Structures are given as C-alpha cells and as structure tokens.
Amino acid sequence: MxxxxxxxxxxxxxxxxxxxxxxxxxxxxxxxxxxxxxxxxxxxxxxxxxxxxxxxxxxxxxxxxxxxxxxxxxxxxxxxxxxxxxxxxxxxxxxxxxxxxxxxxxxxxxxxxxxxxxxxxxxxxxxxxxxxxxxxxxxxxxxxxxxxxxxxxxxxxxxxxxxxxxxxxxxxxxxxxxxxxxxxxxxxxxxxxxxxxxxxxxxxxxxxxxxxxxxxxxxxxxGLLRRDPVLAIWHRHPLAFLVEAADDICYRVIDIEDGYRLGHLSYHEAMELFSAVLPDSSSRHKRLNRITGDKEKIEFLRAKVISQAISEILHCFLDHEEAILAGQIDQPLMSQIPHRAEMDRLIEVAHEKIYIAPEVIEIETAGFQVISELLERFIPIIDDVAAQGERASPRSQMMIRLIPEQFIGPHGQPAKDHYTRLLRLTDFVSGMTDSYAVSLYKKVTGISLPG
CATH class of the missing domain: 1.10.3210.10 (Hypothetical protein af1432)
Known part of the structure; x- marks a missing residue:
C-alpha cells in the first residue's frame, strides 16, 4: 500500500x-x-x-x-x-x-x-x-x-x-x-x-x-490489499491500527479512573496500576506531592499514562511501518509496546472488579431482555404487513406505526425479502438510546401506559 x-x-x-x-x-x-x-x-x-x-x-x-x-x-x-x-x-x-x-x-x-x-x-x-x-x-x-x-x-x-x-x-x-x-x-x-x-x-x-x-x-x-480473490476480506488501512490503539488506550485507562470514582477500586489500587505503566521520574513525584486531592492525583496519573502509551504506540508503528504497508502485521499495536503487560493488567482488573459490579450486571441483564423482546414483538408485525398489506391485522397496522418509515420501507411498505426486513429492524433497534429502548419496551409490553 x-x-x-x-x-x-x-x-x-x-x-x-x-x-x-x-x-x-x-x-x-x-x-x-x-x-x-x-x-x-x-x-x-x-x-x-x-x-x-x-x-x-x-x-x-x-x-x-x-x-x-x-x-x-x-x-x-x-x-x-x-x-x-x-x-x-x-x-x-x-x-x-x-x-x-x-x-x-x-x-x-x-x-x-x-x-x-x-x-x-x-x-x-x-x-x-x-x-x-x-x-x-x-x-x-x-x-x-x-x-x-x-x-x-x-x-x-x-x-x-x-x-x-x-x-x-x-x-x-x-x-x-x-x-x-x-x-x-x-x-x-x-x-x-x-x-x-x-x-x-x-x-x-x-x-x-x-x-x-x-x-x-x-x-x-x-488501495487496500485483498486477502482472498473471492471472499470480501482485505488487509487493514494502516491508520486503522492507530484508531484501534486510541480506543485501547482510552478504555483501559479511563475504566480504571471511573471504577475508582465509583468506589470499585481503592485509591491505592488505582495509583499502583497507573504507576506501574510509568517509568520512574523524580519530577513526576514532585508534581504529584504538590497535588492535595486524591481525585486530582488519579487524574494527573491518568494523563501521564495516556501520554506514555501514545509515545510507545508511536514508536511501535514507525518501527513496523514497512510491514504494515505490506500487510504483514496483523496484531494490535498495544500487544507490541514495552508496557503491554502493565496496560493489559488495567483491563484484567476492570474485568475482575468493575465490569461485574452489581449495577452493571443488573442493568445489562435487563437490557438483554429489552432488546430481545423488542425484536420478537416487531418482526411478526412487519412480516404480517409485508405479506398482507392493508389486510394485515389491526394490531399489526397499529404497531408498525411505532417504527419510523425509514426502518420499514418506502411509503411504509416492508421489503419483500426476509433479509432486508431483518436488517431494517436491527437498524431500528440498534440505533435506539438506552432510555428510549426501555421506554418503548414498557409501552409495547403494557408495563407503562401513556399519561
């Protein structure tokens, strides 16, 4: 490339x-x-x-x-x-x-x-x-x-x-x-x-x-390099490695900061995790000692960890540029930097102490039910209108109005093939916000009534 x-x-x-x-x-x-x-x-x-x-x-x-x-x-x-x-x-x-x-x-x-x-x-x-x-x-x-x-x-x-x-x-x-x-x-x-x-x-x-x-x-x-003459699969655009790395840096570091702020990690745990990524520096220690609040100290270290990760990703990309352009590298840059083990430890701790927090599991479990139920409720409605048109059941003709026209088809008429109808429905549901999905779920199941 x-x-x-x-x-x-x-x-x-x-x-x-x-x-x-x-x-x-x-x-x-x-x-x-x-x-x-x-x-x-x-x-x-x-x-x-x-x-x-x-x-x-x-x-x-x-x-x-x-x-x-x-x-x-x-x-x-x-x-x-x-x-x-x-x-x-x-x-x-x-x-x-x-x-x-x-x-x-x-x-x-x-x-x-x-x-x-x-x-x-x-x-x-x-x-x-x-x-x-x-x-x-x-x-x-x-x-x-x-x-x-x-x-x-x-x-x-x-x-x-x-x-x-x-x-x-x-x-x-x-x-x-x-x-x-x-x-x-x-x-x-x-x-x-x-x-x-x-x-x-x-x-x-x-x-x-x-x-x-x-x-x-x-x-x-x-000019991406194709990996197969028949199947639709290519080697990545080189900058996609940097996009992936930016996401990897943020969710690893930021999830630890959020976990600390919500009480799932102690101050000392967060400090230890962040400090492990950073090379020893007397100037950083002096700066840290001048900061009085624990929250502010964590924020300071969070910024330093992100800066350190950016520096290591930069050098990793430049060292492997020729191989990346040739499609010979296909591993995340995060897996090849000097402090990869310490950065991986951030996500390991997040899995151990943050992602399994009760408020996370409870809402995600409920969300699982919300999304599944919305899909189950709407697909037979859409199929009924696709097959019967104006002769569809009154319930189908009423409920389909809850779906914006762009997710049904031109003039509110669903597509004839199953694939397109399913795709439009998942477009509709996946585009919802958390709150809207819960609200619509309550309405179509009768849990919550208008007014």
Missing part, C-alpha cells in the same frame, strides 16, 4: 472534487459531519460501562468517543510528521493524518446498540434462539445469515456512516474513503469460514452483505 493513495480525499457516493480551502480540509469536514449527525448525538445516552447511570461523572459512549478522538488525533499527527519526512510527502500535512484518525475514532462506536456489548449479544442470541428470530434467520444463507448470528457494532457503524445517516445521499454522510477505511478495523464480510484467516483484523465482520459493494469501493479507492 502507498500513502498517497491511502490518504485519498475522494468521498464515497460523491463525484465532487476535493475542496481547496485554507480553513477546513476534507478530513476536518468528515469530523464535522460526524459531530452534527443524529447518530453521534444519541451516543450521549448509550452505555460505555455503567448503563443508565445516575452519576453525572461517568463516561457514556459519547464522552468515550470524544476522548478516543483526542488521543487518535495526537497519534495520527505524531505519526504523520514522521511519515511525511520519511517519504517526502509534500502534498500532505501531518494534520491530515491526525484529522483522519480523529474522525474515525469519533465514529468508532457509532453503530453500537443500547446497553453496550450486551446489546450485541442480545441481537445475536435472538437471531439464534428467539422464537421468531431463529425462524427468520434460518432461511438465510452465507453472509446474510451471519450478519445476524454474528451481529457486530462495527458493521452497524459502517452502515450508519454510509447508508443510514443522510439516507437520501448515495454514500450516506459521504465521508472520504480514507476516513472510512481507517474507521474499519475489521475489513471483512461476516461469512469467511471459521479459523480460515488469522490476525486481529479478521476477528469480526466490518460490514454487512448489503454494504459489501460500498466497502469494495472504499478499498479500491485507497
């Missing part, structure tokens, strides 16, 4: 040429389009770790995405400065690398359903075990079937960016192909054969069967 093509300004679905502007680059416009999208705003009420938290300090998907974007911009800009000097890329600015990473990081969780990863699990479980879900999914084949059995927020995020937002536009938000490729950590369709392809980029699907042509256009535009 070559950097000139990898940094393509071409917009998916648009024939307009790159805008020559001294104030906003094409990649900055990508970031702005994501920020002003409704899907991005909805992340303020989507779970990061603590669902439906009443504590205003706790991070949501929105704040996590903003923090990841900040780290991604730093990583991208630092890498860009070195790449431009190394390859004499006069036409590119270091800020282009940073802006691509910042935009991709900003959107990296935009397709996640309500209630965090348990929401993904709920959709997969419904597709395999739901009374109606199992019947509908069983008739599908290949990647169409695996899109539901192996439902993935990353695939859904690609749909949000390229199809569901600004749905009347070809290419949705019409982001640059460079940003969309950097966003796609898993450039593969959902059905590729278990264990056939190794590496982190083959671990999960990155786009649905319906969106395969869109990603193919992205991959051809930026």
């Amino acid at each position: 070559n950097w000139t093509q990898l940094l393509s300004h071409k917009r998916l679905g648009s024939s307009d040429h790159s805008t020559a502007s001294s104030t906003r680059t094409d990649f900055q416009r990508d970031l702005d389009r994501i920020v002003f999208s409704s899907a991005f705003r909805r992340m303020q009420d989507k779970t990061q770790i603590f669902p439906l938290s009443k504590v205003d300090y706790v991070r949501t998907r929105l704040t996590h995405s903003l923090e990841s974007s900040s780290v991604g911009r730093s990583l991208g800009t630092l890498v860009g400065e070195q790449i431009i000097a190394r390859h004499k890329l006069k036409e590119n600015e270091a800020s282009d690398f940073g802006d691509i990473c910042a935009a991709a990081c900003l959107a990296h969780d935009i397709g996640n359903p309500p209630f965090g990863h348990s929401g993904e699990d709920a959709i997969r479980h419904w597709a395999e075990n739901g009374e109606y879900g199992k019947q509908r999914v069983a008739v599908l084949q290949g990647s169409q079937r695996e899109d539901f059995l192996n439902f993935e927020g990353n695939s859904q995020g690609f749909r949000v960016l390229t199809r569901l937002q600004n749905r009347d536009n070809p290419g949705g938000l019409q982001l640059t192909c460079a940003t969309l490729a950097a966003f796609t950590k898993y450039p593969r369709e959902s059905c590729i054969g278990n264990g056939r392809f190794q590496g982190v980029s083959a671990k999960k699907p990155g786009f649905t069967a319906e969106d395969q042509d869109l990603f193919s256009e992205v991959s051809e535009t930026v």
Whole structure:
C-alpha cells in the first residue's frame, strides 16, 4: 500500500472534487459531519460501562468517543510528521493524518446498540434462539445469515456512516474513503469460514452483505490489499491500527479512573496500576506531592499514562511501518509496546472488579431482555404487513406505526425479502438510546401506559 493513495480525499457516493480551502480540509469536514449527525448525538445516552447511570461523572459512549478522538488525533499527527519526512510527502500535512484518525475514532462506536456489548449479544442470541428470530434467520444463507448470528457494532457503524445517516445521499454522510477505511478495523464480510484467516483484523465482520459493494469501493479507492480473490476480506488501512490503539488506550485507562470514582477500586489500587505503566521520574513525584486531592492525583496519573502509551504506540508503528504497508502485521499495536503487560493488567482488573459490579450486571441483564423482546414483538408485525398489506391485522397496522418509515420501507411498505426486513429492524433497534429502548419496551409490553 502507498500513502498517497491511502490518504485519498475522494468521498464515497460523491463525484465532487476535493475542496481547496485554507480553513477546513476534507478530513476536518468528515469530523464535522460526524459531530452534527443524529447518530453521534444519541451516543450521549448509550452505555460505555455503567448503563443508565445516575452519576453525572461517568463516561457514556459519547464522552468515550470524544476522548478516543483526542488521543487518535495526537497519534495520527505524531505519526504523520514522521511519515511525511520519511517519504517526502509534500502534498500532505501531518494534520491530515491526525484529522483522519480523529474522525474515525469519533465514529468508532457509532453503530453500537443500547446497553453496550450486551446489546450485541442480545441481537445475536435472538437471531439464534428467539422464537421468531431463529425462524427468520434460518432461511438465510452465507453472509446474510451471519450478519445476524454474528451481529457486530462495527458493521452497524459502517452502515450508519454510509447508508443510514443522510439516507437520501448515495454514500450516506459521504465521508472520504480514507476516513472510512481507517474507521474499519475489521475489513471483512461476516461469512469467511471459521479459523480460515488469522490476525486481529479478521476477528469480526466490518460490514454487512448489503454494504459489501460500498466497502469494495472504499478499498479500491485507497488501495487496500485483498486477502482472498473471492471472499470480501482485505488487509487493514494502516491508520486503522492507530484508531484501534486510541480506543485501547482510552478504555483501559479511563475504566480504571471511573471504577475508582465509583468506589470499585481503592485509591491505592488505582495509583499502583497507573504507576506501574510509568517509568520512574523524580519530577513526576514532585508534581504529584504538590497535588492535595486524591481525585486530582488519579487524574494527573491518568494523563501521564495516556501520554506514555501514545509515545510507545508511536514508536511501535514507525518501527513496523514497512510491514504494515505490506500487510504483514496483523496484531494490535498495544500487544507490541514495552508496557503491554502493565496496560493489559488495567483491563484484567476492570474485568475482575468493575465490569461485574452489581449495577452493571443488573442493568445489562435487563437490557438483554429489552432488546430481545423488542425484536420478537416487531418482526411478526412487519412480516404480517409485508405479506398482507392493508389486510394485515389491526394490531399489526397499529404497531408498525411505532417504527419510523425509514426502518420499514418506502411509503411504509416492508421489503419483500426476509433479509432486508431483518436488517431494517436491527437498524431500528440498534440505533435506539438506552432510555428510549426501555421506554418503548414498557409501552409495547403494557408495563407503562401513556399519561
């Protein structure tokens, strides 16, 4: 792969040429389009770790995405400065690398359903075990079937960016192909054969069967290396490694800080975990001693740990750049840095003491029920209207009005094929906020009545 093509300004679905502007680059416009999208705003009420938290300090998907974007911009800009000097890329600015990473990081969780990863699990479980879900999914084949059995927020995020937002536009938000490729950590369709392809980029699907042509256009535009002549699977865009690293840094470090603030970790536990990542420094100790509050000391160390991780990721990427461009590296950068064991320990402790907290388990369990029940309630309604039209049952004709037209079909008429109907329904449910999903669940089950 070559950097000139990898940094393509071409917009998916648009024939307009790159805008020559001294104030906003094409990649900055990508970031702005994501920020002003409704899907991005909805992340303020989507779970990061603590669902439906009443504590205003706790991070949501929105704040996590903003923090990841900040780290991604730093990583991208630092890498860009070195790449431009190394390859004499006069036409590119270091800020282009940073802006691509910042935009991709900003959107990296935009397709996640309500209630965090348990929401993904709920959709997969419904597709395999739901009374109606199992019947509908069983008739599908290949990647169409695996899109539901192996439902993935990353695939859904690609749909949000390229199809569901600004749905009347070809290419949705019409982001640059460079940003969309950097966003796609898993450039593969959902059905590729278990264990056939190794590496982190083959671990999960990155786009649905319906969106395969869109990603193919992205991959051809930026020049990704294909891994199979028949199956839709490619090597990653190099900047996708930095997007992944920014996310890895943030959720490891920030989850420890949130866990401390909510009392799941003691001050000394958090201090010890953060200090282990940092090389010994007398100046840092002096600065730490001048800080009076425990909370402020943890915040100070959190910033230092993020800075240390950025530095180590930067050097790791530059050391392996040639192999990355050749598609010979397919492991997370986090797994190759000097303090990888100490950074891994952060996530191990989070699993041991934070992710199993009662308030997390209780709400995620309830969320599992909410999502499964919404899917089970709505799919027979949609099928009834698709088959019977105006002769559908009064209940079906009434309940289908709870679904926005964009998730049914033109003029409120569902598609004729099962795959498209299921896809539109999962678009609807996965796009909900935590609070809206709970509210709609209560209404359709009769638990809560209007007024």
